[in-house]
Structures are given as C-alpha cells and as structure tokens.
Amino acid sequence: MEVDKGKGEAEETRKVAEADRDTVTLKSSDGKLFEVSKEAAARLSTVLAGMIAGGSIDDNGTDLKQIGSEALENVVDYCNKHANSIPSAALISSSISFNTAPFKEPEEWERKFVDRLSHDALFDLVEAANFLGMERLLDVTCHKISEMMKGKSPDQIREVFNIKNDYTKEELEEIRQELAWAFYDD
Amino acid sequence: MPIPSLCTSDPILFPTTLGRPRGFPPIGTMVCSSSSDEMHLGIPDDLLIAEVLIHLPAKSLARCRCVCRSWRAGIAAAAFVRRHRDLSRARPPLSVLAIPRECDPDDRHATSTDITFHRLVLPPPGQMATEADLVLHKTWHEGITRAIYPTHCDGLVAIATATDKVFVSNPATGEFAALPLCTHNAELDHGVAKAVPVALGFDQWRNSYVVARYFYWTYGETTFDEATDEWVQDGDYDIGHEVFTLGGGGGGGSSWELTDDPPHLRLMRFGLRDRKFEVVSRPPTPGWSHLDSMAAMDGKLCYVHATADASFFQLWMADDGQDLQWSLRCRIVHAPGFRYFKPIIEDGDMLVVAVGETVNRYNVQNGSMEEVVDKQLRLQCKRLEGSEFISQRRLLL
Numbered sequence: 251m252e253v254d255k256g257k258g259e260a261e262e263t264r265k266v267a268e269a270d271r272d273t274v275t276l277k278s279s280d281g282k283l284f285e286v287s288k289e290a291a292a293r294l295s296t297v298l299a300g301m302i303a304g305g306s307i308d309d310n311g312t313d314l315k316q317i318g319s320e321a322l323e324n325v326v327d328y329c330n331k332h333a334n335s336i337p338s339a340a341l342i343s344s345s346i347s348f349n350t351a352p353f354k355e356p357e358e359w360e361r362k363f364v365d366r367l368s369h370d371a372l373f374d375l376v377e378a379a380n381f382l383g384m385e386r387l388l389d390v391t392c393h394k395i396s397e398m399m400k401g402k403s404p405d406q407i408r409e410v411f412n413i414k415n416d417y418t419k420e421e422l423e424e425i426r427q428e429l430a431w432a433f434y435d436d
Numbered sequence: 437m438p439i440p441s442l443c444t445s446d447p448i449l450f451p452t453t454l455g456r457p458r459g460f461p462p463i464g465t466m467v468c469s470s471s472s473d474e475m476h477l478g479i480p481d482d483l484l485i486a487e488v489l490i491h492l493p494a495k496s497l498a499r500c501r502c503v504c505r506s507w508r509a510g511i512a513a514a515a516f517v518r519r520h521r522d523l524s525r526a527r528p529p530l531s532v533l534a535i536p537r538e539c540d541p542d543d544r545h546a547t548s549t550d551i552t553f554h555r556l557v558l559p560p561p562g563q564m565a566t567e568a569d570l571v572l573h574k575t576w577h578e579g580i581t582r583a584i585y586p587t588h589c590d591g592l593v594a595i596a597t598a599t600d601k602v603f604v605s606n607p608a609t610g611e612f613a614a615l616p617l618c619t620h621n622a623e624l625d626h627g628v629a630k631a632v633p634v635a636l637g638f639d640q641w642r643n644s645y646v647v648a649r650y651f652y653w654t655y656g657e658t659t660f661d662e663a664t665d666e667w668v669q670d671g672d673y674d675i676g677h678e679v680f681t682l683g684g685g686g687g688g689g690s691s692w693e694l695t696d697d698p699p700h701l702r703l704m705r706f707g708l709r710d711r712k713f714e715v716v717s718r719p720p721t722p723g724w725s726h727l728d729s730m731a732a733m734d735g736k737l738c739y740v741h742a743t744a745d746a747s748f749f750q751l752w753m754a755d756d757g758q759d760l761q762w763s764l765r766c767r768i769v770h771a772p773g774f775r776y777f778k779p780i781i782e783d784g785d786m787l788v789v790a791v792g793e794t795v796n797r798y799n800v801q802n803g804s805m806e807e808v809v810d811k812q813l814r815l816q817c818k819r820l821e822g823s824e825f826i827s828q829r830r831l832l833l
Binding site: 417 | 480483484487492496498501502504507508
C-alpha cells in the first residue's frame with residue numbers, strides 16, 4: 251500500500267513539473283527539434299491537444315515521423331509567432347459568416363505567411379496541417395491552393411498539381427460539351 | 437513515456453465536434469504521388485478533393501471535373517455533393533438576386549419577352565450597394581407575364597407566372613427553361629392572385645430537385661349576400677397538385693404552399709416523401725390579413741403576419757417536424773406606406789428584408805431599419821421597383 255502511495259506521489263510531482271513547462275518539443279522525420287508554445291499548440295492542433303491532455307508528450311522531442319523539418323518549421327513558426335492573434339479552432343468553425351469567399355478570409359499576415367512559400371512547401375504544409383488536425387492552418391493553406399485553381403484551365407491545373415490526364419480525347423470532348431457554361435468568360 | 441501511435445480511429449486525435457468533417461485521411465493513405473522527377477507535389481487526391489475542391493464555386497468545380505478521372509469521381513460522389521451543399525447552406529448569402537419586372541397593376545397578363553437576373557452584393561453595415569451585376573439576360577419570344585412569383589432552393593429559381601407557365605432557371609449556369617405546360621389552375625381565372633407560387637425543393641427520397649405546384653380543378657365563387665350581410669360560398673373548390681422532377685443532387689426537405697382557400701385560411705404542406713398535401717398548424721396569430729405572406733429564409737419557413745392596418749408585422753419561423761412548430765422571431769414596426777415585407781436573409785441579429793420595393797437591413801435588437809440599395813443604383817438598374825428579390829446562395833452543380 252505504502253509503496254503504491256509513494257509511486258502515486260512521484261507521478262503527481264512529475265506531472266506537475268510537466269504541466270509547468272510552457273513549451274513542447276517536436277521532432278521532425280529527419281530528427282530536427284522544434285520548440286512550440288504549449289498553449290498555442292493545444293489551441294491550434296487537435297492532435298497535439300490530445301497528446302498534451304493524454305500526457306504523451308516527450309520532453310526529449312515528440313516524434314512526428316510523418317512531417318519533414320521544413321514543414322514542421324513552418325507549423326511551429328505559424329504557432330509561435332502568431333498564436334495570440336488566432337481564435338481557437340472551435341470558435342472559427344462556429345462563426346462562419348461569409349459566402350463568396352470559400353473560407354473565413356485569411357488575415358493579412360496569414361496571407362503573407364503562405365504567399366512566401368514555394369509550391370512544394372505549401373503542399374507539404376497542407377499535409378502537416380491535416381496530419382496535426384490544425385483546422386485553421388488547413389483552411390489558410392487550402393484557401394491559397396483554391397485561389398491558385400480559380401480561373402485556371404484544366405491543363406493549367408494539371409500542370410500545377412502534377413496530375414496526369416487520364417481521359418481519352420473523346421471523353422474529354424464529351425465532358426467539355428456537357429460543361430460548356432463553365433468555360434465562358436475568364 | 438510511450439507515444440501512442442497516431443491513427444484516425446482515436447477520438448481524441450480526430451474529434452468530430454468541430455462542426456464539419458475534415459479530410460484527415462488514414463495515415464496509411466498519405467502516400468506521395470509517384471512523380472518521377474524531383475517535383476514533390478504529393479497532396480493526396482482525397483485531401484485535395486475534401487479540403488480544396490469542396491470550397492470551390494460551381495464554375496471552378498466544373499472545370500476541375502475535366503482534370504482527371506479521380507477528381508471527377510470525387511466531385512460526383514454523394515458525400516461530396518452533400519457536403520458541398522451543406523457548406524453552401526451554412527454560409528448566409530451576402531448577395532441578393534433581383535429580378536426586375538415593370539408591372540402593370542391594371543393588367544396582370546401583360547407580358548415582356550425579356551427577363552433579367554441581377555446580383556446585388558450586400559455592402560457592409562452602414563454602406564449602400566452601388567453595384568448590381570447582370571447575371572443573366574434571357575429573351576423568351578412567346579413572352580413572360582410581367583407578374584411573376586419566384587421561389588428558390590440552393591440557387592435554383594422557379595418562376596411562376598400569371599399563367600400556368602412555370603420557368604426554372606439556374607442563373608449561375610445561364611440555364612433557363614420552361615416546364616412542360618401544367619394543368620390549368622382555375623384560380624387564375626378569378627383574379628385572386630397576380631401570380632401563384634410554385635414550390636421548389638429537393639426530394640431526398642428520390643434524389644432530385646422537384647417543382648411542386650397546386651392548382652384548382654374548380655374554383656368556387658364567394659358572393660356577398662346583402663340580405664343576410666354575409667359572404668356566401670357558391671360552388672366547390674377542388675385542389676390537385678403535380679410534381680416536376682428537375683435533376684440530381686443531395687439533401688432534403690418539404691415544400692409548402694399557402695392556400696388562400698375561403699372561407700378558412702389553411703396552411704398546407706406538400707410532403708415530398710409521400711407526395712401528398714396535409715394540413716399543418718398555422719402560427720398562432722389573431723386572425724390573418726391578405727397582406728400575410730410566406731417566404732423561405734435560409735431554408736427555414738417564415739410566415740409574415742401583418743396586422744389589419746399594416747402598422748406592424750410579426751415574423752414567425754417554423755421548425756419542420758411532424759407538424760410545424762412556430763416561434764415568433766420578431767415584431768417589426770415600420771414606416772407607414774409599406775404594404776409589403778419579405779425576409780430574405782438572416783445573419784445573426786440582422787435581417788435582410790424586401791420592404792416595399794427595395795432591400796433593407798433590419799436590426800432585430802434595436803429595431804433600426806437601414807436601406808441597402810442606393811438611389812443611383814436603383815436608377816441604373818432601370819427600376820428595381822417591381823423587382824422580386826430572393827436570396828442567392830453559392831450555386832451548386
């Protein structure tokens with residue numbers, strides 16, 4: 251009994267120490283370490299929030315094997331620099347009040363944040379945001395991608411996204427006729 | 437401490453409480469596409485479709501169908517269609533579709549060969565709209581009565597006229613078509629209504645948009661008997677209905693019609709499932725007036741009750757269930773002279789309403805009314821007076 255009690259206390263103390271830390275360390279697939287504000291990470295990422303709540307954060311660097319260092323650096327950058335100006339993910343999804351804009355419009359700094367990224371970095375960041383359950387970052391990055399798609403021809407879209415055209419000429423002609431209205435104007 | 441493996445089945449890691457389902461494909465499927473060169477453009481298709489394409493407007497989405505087979509299949513999938521529609525519905529529209537008609541009050545059968553649809557983008561509070569885009573201009577040589585009654589659902593518009601002719605249009609795609617000629621509505625011979633509305637809705641049991649219409653086989657006369665000082669019903673009323681199927685999609689709902697069926701006012705709902713009319717509860721208003729009207733605001737049925745002197749309107753909203761549950765949304769006191777009030781869009785405490793012949797913004801909290809369309813624009817659009825205004829959502833395919 252006494253031993254059990256002692257162990258419980260030790261665990262308690264350790265948990266308190268863990269809770270005191272206000273950052274968490276994340277480790278990219280290529281072994282680089284990044285520090286991120288615990289509060290921001292928990293607020294912006296449902297996955298990190300779950301890990302923090304579940305006590306599965308490793309002080310020596312929580313392994314995120316699916317995310318490369320460049321993408322993780324962008325994730326951490328997004329969280330750390332701008333955490334304070336972002337409402338929580340839950341708030342965003344409940345306050346959608348727009349129409350023509352497909353997402354809640356990114357703020358100016360968020361726009362700049364994604365604009366400076368190369369296509370590759372942007373696409374990697376989408377995957378990272380999706381993996382980490384970062385609703386807002388996913389919206390902001392996907393917004394950028396949807397902007398890239400607007401007004402583009404199917405050929406241009408294939409080029410940007412490196413997609414192979416697997417239609418036959420006849421099939422494509424048929425679809426185009428069916429959707430002729432979508433090819434007027436811009 | 438061991439790190440639990442990340443998997444989508446873990447409810448902590450992938451909560452579904454955020455209001456909308458996200459892509460979050462199982463980790464196992466997050467494989468980069470096999471590009472042979474150095475390009476690393478490997479967003480998986482399912483992520484692109486679920487997170488990017490889902491937010492595109494109809495036109496861009498149509499082009500995306502031409503990109504490759506998997507995109508086309510993804511866009512056509514029932515789940516995609518459903519979510520695309522739900523996302524569109526979740527966002528209050530910020531534009532209003534205006535269909536200007538120069539009506540002749542003395543001749544409800546006057547026709548015009550042209551019909552135009554204008555998109556009026558709503559300005560931020562405190563500002564007036566100064567622009568309205570012409571979305572569609574259609575010439576119909578046989579003529580369309582100037583008196584029309586438009587109804588809408590998911591961006592599709594049904595245009596009932598003062599004859600039995602009904603048109604359906606998707607202003608976003610430029611489609612404009614006449615329905616096959618319907619059964620003659622005897623009500624139209626009696627000058628009761630200028631144009632009798634039809635219902636446009638989505639039939640989730642048959643997966644198609646439908647137009648439902650009621651008509652009178654026979655329409656009895658009501659005459660005033662001076663000897664007894666009473667209105668006397670003379671002859672029978674016999675109501676029928678017909679349904680026109682338009683096309684595919686996802687979702688559901690019922691259609692409603694208000695039948696002005698003397699001597700009692702009854703509210704009848706047309707159930708798409710069993711395709712029958714049934715009498716449903718009216719809002720508990722003290723009596724009714726001929727200025728009462730119904731409208732769909734953000735997919736919810738509204739009943740506008742006007743007091744006899746039209747000094748104020750009550751706006752009732754229905755919860756659609758076994759029967760209709762009515763709740764009073766607000767009471768609107770307005771400037772005298774307006775005989776017409778139609779809610780279009782609800783955005784928090786703000787209602788966008790057609791009042792008289794223009795569009796106003798009404799603050800439910802403090803009762804302030806603010807005009808949205810500036811005078812110059814009204815002149816530019818050559819008489820938005822006589823316009824029929826309906827809410828316009830992002831249009832679906």
